[in-house]
Amino acid sequence: MKSHLTTPSRTATLAYGAIGIILLLIAWQWGSTKVVSKSALPSIPDVVSALRELVVQGSFWIGVALTLVIALAGWAIAAVAGVALGIAIGIFAPVQAATRILLEFLRPIPAIVILPLAMMVFGPTTKMGIFLVIFGVMLPITAQTAAGVESVDPVMRNTARSFGMSSREILWRVILPGASPYIGTAMRVAAPVTLIMAVVAGMLGGAPGIGNALSVAQTVGRSDTLFAYVLVLGCMGMATQAASVSIERRLLHWHSSYRGEQS
Template sequence: MLYGIVGVVLLLVAWQWGSAAVGSETALPSVPSVVLALGTLALETTFWGEVAVTFGIALLGWGIAAIVGVLLGVFVGTSVTVRAATRVVLEFLRPIPAIVILPLVMLILGPTPEMSVFLIVFGVTLPIAAQTAAGVESVDPVMRNTARSFGMRPAEVLWSVVLPGASPYIGTAMRVAAPITLILTVVAGMLGGAPGIGSSLSIAQLAGRTEDIFAYVLVLGMMGLLLQAAAVRTERRLLHWHSSYRKGE
């Protein structure tokens, strides 16, 4: 924690030095001016509404993508035939950034929260599915065969053996996807006009309010830290029984 505080202080000092060196508040505002702008925003009820909307959209998209991605990953990982039939398609779709389909989604759904949620689901479902499938494939076949030899049905093997064995992969995928959902929410607001901080950030940019732009960036950074911390804490709490997490303790 001490090193983290030192790192933040050094960053602020470098920021302030850069602002003084540039000598233009419109190019790089000083730290006090951005803090003042942030305080002004914090006094507005609309600002907190934007924060809540941004968090809500990110969490909803994250939840839908998690359900769809895990189900798809289990389906692909447990069947050799399905894996062979879908590998090319999944590998083709996975590198495509979600921002590519933004114009099409805007045309269909418009600048709405639904557009942001769809963009998030498209952006993180496939990475979650790929990581889940890898986790399912990594489960020791001996464990599966042992479970079957004890008379366990396929559904019981999946629930009691496969999913627990793949849970570290799924947990990692969910943790990595968490900040990406926030990024996609902001992008949908900035470029697509969807509600949230992204839209306000775009308006501040058009109006030339540099201090507000940097204030929003700080807010988004803090939101990202909170979301990542919540994802890590949830992952450790749910998977505390696994050996890989007990070693970390």
């Protein structure tokens, strides 16, 4: 059966998005007038005023920079290690057998559970935040990469081998191109998670960055400042997601699935 649903134009999509934001702001402002305590849900003007106070402070931008450093450094390390391990798991049966139980054991453990151990080892430092980010995103990247390698048609590998290609050439010319959509998806999904982990490391573990500033604002009862930081984090998350999608499309524009999206 043919679907009667039509894809809205870019203008319509932007219009619907703007309507959704406006409705959310109206609900927010209405809610701030109905709560018993103004500190529980500050009004939009109060949050905007607190945001203006933040952006002129050097400590605010230092916190933003540290949060991004923790997120990006953890993401980069997890990407390199996760892709390498995923390729090894997908290619070599002994590696898959040796790591299966360990990965299945670690998979359901939330990264936040490792936070007390990370604090004991690293203390409330940038290294602790980076470690938490790595733990939070490396396993999904590894699993996706391994799935991508295993999805490559064995006939293609055998054909490449019959043409005299070395194992290294098969890896670079057959396996990695075939697994690249899986790897690209893993990187895109992991990008906003790194920001979440960096913030959690600051809020609960005392690592430097916006998360730590959020915890301080909550402690001193500055809900307007807390909500201002939440807005900043939302904008950072949107920017991170948009950047990861753009990079993914640029790097994999040659693949058939991405050419289909662009046409």
